Amino acid sequence: MTTRMDDKHPGTTRRHLLQAAAAGGLTTGLGSALAQPMIASPGSELLPKGKQRRVVVLGGGWGGLTVARHLREHTPELEVVLLERNPVFWSCPLSNKWLIDVVDTQFLVHSYTAPARRWGYTFVQTEVTEIDRDKRRVHTAQGHLDYDWLVVSAGIRVSYEPWFGNDRRAIAHTTVNYASAYVPSAEHLALKQKIKSFKGGTIVMTLPPPPHRCPPSPYERACLMAAHFQRNKVPAKIIILDPKPRIAPIGAGYRLAFEDLYPDIITHVPNAGVKELDPFNRVIKTAAGDFKFDDAVLMGHHQAAELTWKLGAIGKTADGKPTNWAAVHPQFYNLKDDPRIYVIGDSVGAVSPQFGHYPKSGHVANRMGRSVAKYIAQQAKGEALQPLMIDNLCYMLVNPDPLEAISVQFDYEMGPEGHLVQKQIDDNDRRKHLWEEDLRWYGLMVQDLTGG
Ligand SMILES: Cc1cc2nc3c(=O)[nH]c(=O)nc-3n(C[C@H](O)[C@H](O)[C@H](O)COP(=O)(O)OP(=O)(O)OC[C@H]3O[C@@H](n4cnc5c(N)ncnc54)[C@H](O)[C@@H]3O)c2cc1C
Incomplete structure (x- = not known):
């Protein structure tokens, strides 16, 4: 088990950690037997910062879990804190199959505490309420915490206003x-x-x-x-x-x-x-x-998740209207005016004049998360960022009896005109083999996100 910040830096006391843990279901390498009574409030400090530089990851979905895990592997010298509102990880991929019992609930639901312990990052179950970019500070329902790098992978929000206005x-x-x-x-x-x-x-x-x-x-x-x-x-x-x-x-x-x-x-x-x-x-x-x-x-x-709006990361159209999605670098996924803030996953806006948005998939969020873990490692070492190319792969079950799926794959490369180019390969021939590949794909992804 990787040591936690209090082991390495006595300035950050165990008492602080215990307080924060009791406030927000915090899990650290100390284990989960943390039941000290305490009073937490949005105005208090959730997690004091030690000497380690800190990456705060907002959202424990497909992108957030990936980046937290890979950061710990690439840069064990950085402290990583993952903030998520839900008590357990619930996978949207495979959830359609779960709706009609092709797979059971255990397939979709995974613990947040197990991967936090396994890879030695800190998990706090809490609602993130604000981001103060000037102070490099995140506010949550249980207090605030400071960051050196911020990764936002908060998914989407569903907007009904185009139908109902403010009704x-x-x-x-x-x-x-x-x-x-x-x-x-x-x-x-x-x-x-x-x-x-x-x-x-x-x-x-x-x-x-x-x-x-x-x-x-x-x-x-x-x-x-x-x-x-x-x-x-x-x-x-x-x-x-x-x-x-x-x-x-x-x-x-x-x-x-x-x-x-x-x-x-x-x-x-x-x-x-x-x-x-x-x-x-x-x-x-x-x-x-x-x-x-x-x-x-x-x-x-x-649209991009609420937190992406709070971050002030939403792009603008030529006539000044919000694009509803984050404006980030097409391969680094960071903000132009603050390269230490990254937005990944479904919130990301258009990245190419040829195809617009990357597909909003768990696979892409995972690939972005892996890339950003490497980019932050490079920044932490003072190196230049080396761009990484991602891909996408999706399997869709069209027949549960017999089990038959179809699939689509997207590959990317840098085109001669200096922007990303997408190649889409549809596999329309429904067959059992693709369902078996889907299960294999999901198993590998869950392994990468949660370790089990
Ligand atoms: C029915 C369905 C089927 C799908 N099938 C596939 C598939 O087969 N393959 C595939 O690759 N993709 C699939 N997807 C898409 C995939 O689920 C998303 O693309 C992926 O989850 C995006 O990852 P993300 O990290 O951007 O967002 P998410 O995985 O949604 O994670 C965002 C997290 O942020 C948390 N959060 C948001 N705001 C706050 C806040 N203020 N405070 C604290 N926490 C917050 C949320 O609770 C959530 O856990 C499917 C989606 C659906 C709905």
């Missing part, structure tokens, strides 16, 4: 009744229950306009819900309202799956961006017609 009743009604389950939260449980208890009728699924988190996954979800209804003889129709002109990515593979496997259940409607939505009377008006529904999975617009 909070409509937003609350939608999130309670028609949650999309696109961030790690209790929404997944609600959606699973909805699918299991659905007795029949029309379910509409609105897709967010691009760019959005995991573009192929809504179609996968439609396939697996349809398979569940088919198997259980539930007279259900699923209408996919897609703002895009065609299914993408893996369009041919999905089209064949809809036609061959679920012809009486799934209808895909292209160019169906939502114009008006009445969640109380269950009516949607789209550019492709109006639809009434019995139930729905309403995916609001996706």
Whole structure:
């Protein structure tokens, strides 16, 4: 076990750590038997800084867990603190399969404390509330802490304002009744229950306009819900309202799956961006017609996570409007005006005039996390950053019985014009082998993120 800062630096006392631990479910190499009563408040210091330089990572999802682990491996001389609001790691990848019991809950849920102990970083379960860039300080619900480097991997936020403006009743009604389950939260449980208890009728699924988190996954979800209804003889129709002109990515593979496997259940409607939505009377008006529904999975617009906005990292369009995504270097993922602040994962904005955004996937967040761990190691040693190229790979299960998946791969290189170029390879031929590869991919990823 790697030693913690108090072992190396007596100036940072064990008492401080115990206080912070009791305040926020803090886990360190000291172990988890930390139950000292204490009073914590947003104004107090959560974790005093010792002599070690410190990296604070905001968000313990796919990007954050990766960067925390690899930082400890590359730069054991740095202290690493991971802040996350949730008590356990919940994987969105494979969650569609979990909705209809292809995999069980243990597959998705992993401990935060085990990887923190294994790699010797500090984990604090807390809500991050503000970032003070002038003071290099992060504020949380349990107190503040200072950083030398900051990595923000806070995922996405779902915005319903384009549909409802500031109508909070409509937003609350939608999130309670028609949650999309696109961030790690209790929404997944609600959606699973909805699918299991659905007795029949029309379910509409609105897709967010691009760019959005995991573009192929809504179609996968439609396939697996349809398979569940088919198997259980539930007279259900699923209408996919897609703002895009065609299914993408893996369009041919999905089209064949809809036609061959679920012809009486799934209808895909292209160019169906939502114009008006009445969640109380269950009516949607789209550019492709109006639809009434019995139930729905309403995916609001996706934007960079709230913390990315608080960081002041959101890019601007030519006419000064927010792009809704972080403006970062296309390969280093740091801010132009502060190269020691990194934003990684789904919050990252456009990086290339050829393809716009990297796919918003766990695979990409992991690759960015690994890269940033190396970049910070280089900065810590006073070396120049050496750019690393990333890739993306996604497997989507279209048939649970027999198990058959399709997949998409993205490769990147620096083009002759000095910007990143993307090559997309769709594998539309559904087969069991791709499902087996998906399981292998997920196992390797979980190993990299959590160690088990
Ligand atoms: C249904 C579905 C299927 C998917 N399938 C795949 C797949 O097969 N393959 C693939 O590669 N990707 C897949 N993805 C995409 C993948 O889940 C995301 O791309 C990935 O999680 C992005 O990583 P991230 O670190 O940016 O965000 P996240 O993994 O969402 O992590 C962000 C973390 O930050 C925390 N956080 C945010 N704000 C705060 C705050 N203020 N205080 C404290 N903590 C905070 C959140 O709780 C969260 O844990 C899928 C997504 C969905 C929804």
